Amino acid sequence: MSPQTSPETIAPEKITVPIRQLDPELPLPVYAHPGDAGADLLCAEDFTLEPGERRLVPTGIALALPEGWVGLVHPRSGLAVKHGITLVNAPGTIDAGYRGEVKVCLLNTDRAEAVHFSRGDRIAQLVLQRVGGADFVPVADLEESARGAGGFGSTGLGSQQ
Ligand SMILES: O=c1ccn([C@H]2C[C@H](O)[C@@H](COP(=O)(O)OP(=O)(O)OP(=O)(O)O)O2)c(=O)[nH]1
Numbered sequence: 001m002s003p004q005t006s007p008e009t010i011a012p013e014k015i016t017v018p019i020r021q022l023d024p025e026l027p028l029p030v031y032a033h034p035g036d037a038g039a040d041l042l043c044a045e046d047f048t049l050e051p052g053e054r055r056l057v058p059t060g061i062a063l064a065l066p067e068g069w070v071g072l073v074h075p076r077s078g079l080a081v082k083h084g085i086t087l088v089n090a091p092g093t094i095d096a097g098y099r100g101e102v103k104v105c106l107l108n109t110d111r112a113e114a115v116h117f118s119r120g121d122r123i124a125q126l127v128l129q130r131v132g133g134a135d136f137v138p139v140a141d142l143e144e145s146a147r148g149a150g151g152f153g154s155t156g157l158g159s160q161q
């Protein structure tokens with residue numbers, strides 16, 4: 001690969017996150033592979049989701065994320081593809097100041113099959129990201145842009161050809 005096309009190598013940013021194990025027997029969230037974006041969250045109880053059923057599931061952990069960071073709770077694609085399991089509020093937002101138990105609002109979208117989970121199963125994944133904040137300042141007019149007010153399919157829905 002020429003120097004022009006090789007991707008820039010940047011050391012990944014790693015932070016230390018204090019975690020309270022509300023359920024001390026349950027393993028900590030784990031990155032399945034080094035460099036994965038999501039650390040898998042485990043469920044702290046056994047349960048079954050009937051077709052169309054949703055449930056707020058405890059993970060047995062509480063976090064103290066540093067200010068300027070957010071935890072995003074994403075669905076796992078394997079559960080989605082194989083069983084139709086998703087999160088009602090995907091991605092869930094874990095605010096830096098939240099000290100309660102991290103919970104996951106699972107939904108079984110399958111029309112026919114119930115899905116059973118056992119305590120310790122990996123139900124979702126936590127992605128940590130930096131976030132900014134804003135002072136919202138009222139103005140009469142907004143600066144112009146190429147997109148303008150076009151949205152909701154303004155560029156067409158399918159192929160660009
Ligand atoms: O999937 C989720 C989403 C949220 N939370 C916790 C952490 C988060 O910081 C808090 C509030 O979440 P959110 O702001 O999404 O909910 P809300 O309906 O706006 O509640 P609140 O009024 O408490 O902010 O609930 C979870 O444990 N799991």
Ligand SMILES: [Mg+2]
Nearest residue numbers: 093094095098
């Ligand atoms: Mg909120």
